[in-house]
Amino acid sequence: MISLFDPITIKDQTIKNRIVMPPMCMYSAEGGYATDFHVIHYASRAIGGVGLIIVEATAVLPNGRITNQDLGLYEDEHVKSLKWITKQIRQYDSVSCIQLNHAGRKSKADGKLMAPSAIAFGTNDVPVAMSIxxxxxxxxxxxxxxxxxxxxxxxxxxxxxxxxxxLHEFMSPLANKRTDHYGGILENRSRLLREVVEAVRDVFPMDKPVSLRISAEDYVKEGLHPTDWVEAIKLIPHGYVDLIHVSSGGIVLVDIDAYPGYQLSFAKKIKRETRIPTIAGGLIEDPFMASGVLQENEADLIYFGRLSLREPYFPLRFAKQLRIDLPWPKQYERSKK
Ligand SMILES: Cc1cc2nc3c(=O)[nH]c(=O)nc-3n(C[C@H](O)[C@H](O)[C@H](O)COP(=O)(O)O)c2cc1C
Structure with missing residues (x-):
């Protein structure tokens, strides 16, 4: 039976357990640069035993930041401050990942507000419809x-x-009303996503894993549903994406009936129909529930967001609760009960 503490190998990476820290913006960057806070923040979760750490949404362009305090990778100089983070994560035996983002019409940062169509999100400013x-x-x-x-x-x-x-805005008919070959049918709305995946693969070796985070459900009838994503993912060349990280919502303001595991059915469908491993989660904070999800083969890894902010060493507690004898960080061995 699969345990939360079993390793998993994806391309050239072996993740020591199934516990994921999902990307969470800390709004603490300066000019896109990571600070000492970021190094301490991510290193702590690596010491705490998280298998895969996904560094927060990091902008590919200045106007792609959600706020002016987001991390950036839009200048060569940004690399240096992130090297400290990857070094620390590796030193404590976790796998490091970084989420690359463009915030589109939801950006509150300086610069031109851009989107597939000139449709505002909520009360935000109306964005400019992007040219080719x-x-x-x-x-x-x-x-x-x-x-x-x-x-x-x-x-x-x-x-x-x-x-x-x-990328979600281009995918969703709620935000994309274009009439060129980036709008209309799903094949067109998913074109930018494919072109971005291909661009990433131009430079990121095929033997290294790439994850795709999706909002599987828009919670509006006219919006996207898991079936649309299955179709869009199948249009991506085989082997370009190795993990689907399943979330939901965010394209329009709607009330969501959220409870522990409310997104699991989406992850299960995506996994079954694309045959690509998934990361599932959402309000899951119980190690027994998480283990059950893996055992039922509903997902391959589980993310714990706010729990990892609240309690950086939660994997050590999980192991104890599951009666798994995990090696502790040697500096803390005398505190292990
Ligand atoms: C402070 C904070 C910042 C977040 N920033 C991001 C982000 O940068 N990228 C992203 O995909 N999701 C982001 N999220 C969503 C989380 O990754 C996760 O999906 C969400 O917290 C639900 O999981 P949980 O119930 O385990 O916390 C953020 C969530 C929080 C609480």
Whole structure:
């Protein structure tokens, strides 16, 4: 039976357990640069035993930041401050991943507000509908950022196509009303996503894993549903994406009936129908529930977001609760009960 503490190998990376820290913006960067806070923050979770650490949404262009305090990889100089993070994560035996993002019409950062169509999110400003040159700039920016992520030492890259940011905006008929070959039928709405994945793969070696974060459900009838994502993922060349990180919502403001595991059915469908491993989660904080999800083969890894903010060493507690004798960080061995 699969345990939360069994390793999993994806391409050239072996993740020591199934516990994932999902990307969570800390809004503490300065000019896109990581600070000492980031190094301590991510190193603590690695010491705490998280198997896969996905560093927060990191912008590929200045106007792709959610706020001016987001991390960036839009300049070569950004690489240096991120190297410290990957070094620490590796030193404590975790796998490092970075989420690359363009915030599209949800950006509150300086610069031109851009989106597939001139439709505002909530009460935000109305964005400019992107020209073909704007689209090319974004694709090139993802390629350059992926190259810098490799230089910074990341083992894995995650492409952010969830939560109402640019790639999700192109995918969803709620935000994309274009009439060119980036709008209309799903094959067109998913074109930018494919072009971004291909650009990332131009520079990020095929033997290294790439994850795709998606909002599987828009919670509006006219929006996206898991079936649409299955179709879009199947259009991506085989082997380009190795993990689907399943979240939901964010494209429009709607009330979501959220409870522990509320997104699991989406992850299960995506896994079954694409045959690509998934990371599932959402309000899951119980190690027994998480183990059950793995044992039922509903997902391959589980993410714990707010729990990992609240309690950086939660994997050590989980092991104890599951009666698994995990080696502790040697500095803390005398505190192990
Ligand atoms: C402070 C904070 C920042 C977040 N930033 C990101 C982000 O950068 N990228 C992303 O995909 N999701 C982001 N999320 C969503 C989380 O990755 C996760 O999906 C969400 O917290 C639900 O999981 P949980 O119930 O285990 O916390 C953020 C969540 C929080 C609480």
């Amino acid at each position: 040159d704007d689209i090319k700039e974004v694709i090139n920016a993802f390629r350059s950022a992926a190259h810098r992520a490799l230089e910074a030492g990341f083992d894995m890259i995650e492409i952010h196509a969830a939560h109402g940011y640019l």
